[in-house]
Amino acid sequence: MPRIVTAAMLVIGDEILSGRTRDRNIGHLADIMTAVGIDLKEVRIVPDEEEEIVSALNAVRARYTYVFTSGGIGPTHDDITADSVARAFGVPCEYDDKAYAMLGAHYAKRGMEFTEARKRMARMPRGAAHIENPVSVAPGFRIGNVYVMAGVPSIFQAMLDQVVPTLRTGTRMLSATVPCPLGEGVIGEPLAQIQEEHPLTIIGSYPKFGEGKFWTELVVRARSQDALDAARKDVEAMVAGLNATN
């Protein structure tokens, strides 16, 4: 039996919803999850509003094995992720001794003032564990099944690198792509038939459009190599057959 491990992502930030910033973390997380065998099942992008963060987080953390968040953990007034996560878990948000000492030492070493704003980055829900930040010191954190990380892509990626080796992973979803010069209208019926005959696979069809022509990428996914190979063989035969007659 394949092991199934699921995840959701919560992207926190007005700047993504206003179009000001293009998200670059969703695609990265999706790639990594697929590579290690965790099914990313849902992503939500929510604004910098405590009610919204709390209710989205509580919805997804109850449903999936893991939840990854990005954004809102900096030192400014609009960084409300730590408070919101604490509220979702019903625990106080307070200075973490270790983070406070680490940040204090970091700024002291540089002769920089440990401002109230910078101290904000040492706040986390009581009981949270650090996620190391090799880029800019201020840590992310884990509480329960929720991993809270920065929105800046280089920091998000560095934090995720710390986290991934600690995760329980599932049976990897293998995939094979079959390029198809025909449009979806031609392959739709026989492809649906192949999907029915291979219930252990997920067969996707992705229309491509360029230079005035439609073509298609067919993607077979399965957690077993045998299931994948059998379905792929049928898809390839279908494409070859239709290609000869269309």
Next chain:
Amino acid sequence: MPRIVTAAMLVIGDEILSGRTRDRNIGHLADIMTAVGIDLKEVRIVPDEEEEIVSALNAVRARYTYVFTSGGIGPTHDDITADSVARAFGVPCEYDDKAYAMLGAHYAKRGMEFTEARKRMARMPRGAAHIENPVSVAPGFRIGNVYVMAGVPSIFQAMLDQVVPTLRTGTRMLSATVPCPLGEGVIGEPLAQIQEEHPLTIIGSYPKFGEGKFWTELVVRARSQDALDAARKDVEAMVAGLNATN
């Protein structure tokens, strides 16, 4: 009083969640919504699973003025958006006479067979209105406050162009960006103070990291020019003052 109009987006597709395809429609919709004065408040990415689509759609359509979906309206078995939307609205999903005739004529003209797969693209929830597809004929549709559009970016954009002029829009959110050479740790406290003094604005702080240095973009947003200008002036004065002493 500013008029507030809200929207959510539902991105439908396994390929986004698996990392196979990078979404390009969220950022485009966000830009357009901001430009016309509609607040994009939430985005959800869900897999090609009817239960997931129905429950996410029902959650967001009840909450926001408009919902825009992308993906899953092609001719293949994994395109289940029309059926899912129909189920969410509790109406049958059936061939639309006008879409059926239009697609039939399109393929006849090209000497192409009007296959069962192609006919699928004429199916929509009973009572839905067309959204024209100038790229590849098969229409999107509107039902209630839900606009169902293609996932292929060029088609999504073309469909959105049809839709936008028909939408009720709100008071535009104006914005001004103040570049700041200082990190968030320095500006955090005075910026929070300015935010408090300008409750009609939303002030965001976006850390940037490059060439080994942190800097910050400060963004003031407001629905009134006066409120925007007053807050911007204070932010600029703060940056100038801190810059002189740091």
